[in-house]
Amino acid sequence: MTYMIHGATGAQGAPVVAALTAAGLPVTALTRNAGTVVDGARVLAVDYSSTADLTDAYRGAEGVFVHLPVTPEEDRLVFARNIVAALREARPARVVFSTSGGLISTDSDNSRDQSEESAVSVLAAGLADSGISHAVIEPRFYLENLLLPNVIAGVREEGVLRYSLPSGFRASWASHLDIADAATVLFARADVTGVVSVGQYPAISGEDLAEAFSTRLGRTVTYEATDPHAFFAPLAPMLGEQATAAIADMYRAVSTQPDHSITAERSAQKLLGVTPRTANEWLAGIDL
The missing domain is CATH 3.40.50.720 (NAD(P)-binding Rossmann-like Domain)
Structure with a gap:
């Protein structure tokens, strides 16, 4: 097996x-x-x-x-x-x-x-x-998205974290490592069924992410919201025009909502006892 x-x-x-x-x-x-x-x-x-x-x-x-x-x-x-x-x-x-x-x-x-x-x-x-x-x-959103070349270059060279979510917009970010942690537990916990939401709760904003980068780098990093279609356009050669446009459309739709947060009731924290990494914890393991 x-x-x-x-x-x-x-x-x-x-x-x-x-x-x-x-x-x-x-x-x-x-x-x-x-x-x-x-x-x-x-x-x-x-x-x-x-x-x-x-x-x-x-x-x-x-x-x-x-x-x-x-x-x-x-x-x-x-x-x-x-x-x-x-x-x-x-x-x-x-x-x-x-x-x-x-x-x-x-x-x-x-x-x-x-x-x-x-x-x-x-x-x-x-x-x-x-x-x-x-x-x-x-x-909801993956922290690894912040390592895309068009994102991390701005952080390193300009001290600006640019991403396609409005300023102040709160979302439940998670790492691929958090997904792996949840999957490992779920394979052992057949009693847990249905949807398990994985991400930070309470949700955090782009400004919070920029602050985490500031702490990691030891210098000020600010957040700047960008248009989703302009932001994801550089990925078209790799993902294809249709898939890239679909991702951008999704971000634009999400941005019209009050937030993009999980709730405590269906969270991995409650259902599995698995707490996702904070932005600071995730960045501590990243070579910037």
Whole structure:
């Protein structure tokens, strides 16, 4: 029995691999390249576009960690449906799905916050109907986004943290490491089901993040809000125009809300006893 980790060499999957192997658990790294080497794990080449390959990978697994890649939504919908079909056929013991920032439900009434046809909601609904033991990790924003070249350069060279959220806007930020911590506990805690929100609570603002950078660097860093489409435009060559525009549109929509905070009731702090890193704690481990 092993734990299957999607995107095992990427920003989200690699910390999960590291956390599980550190706990002494057997891990299989699911990647698109069979020649990849992953410390502490065997490697299996699996493509989201093949339901048969996914089914073979999931069959007999103790756990599966799933998240969807950043690609055009039409591709993500295909991947989500393939994953659901494979999970229903293979019946692994436990599935942990990270929405990577997408929202499955509002915290107040557990109703859908996205279109019924979004890939994230399709995958979550498929899990809910599958009868398989599962949990959904629902983060808001990743602290690692602050290391994007167009962000960190401003911090280093100008003492300005630029990001595509309004000044004073509060959000529940989390690190990929926090997601890995929550996933590790969720694999061991089959009694915890449904949505688990991972992020700082109370939520923090861009100014709070700038203050954390100031502390880490020993000099003043200020916060500056930027337009989402201008901010994410440099990522288009890597992510594609459609995916980049979708991310920018999401940020613009989020910015119209009062905040982007988790609530205590569905938090990892309450449900799992796992407290996410503060911005200062996260930055302490980053080489700036």
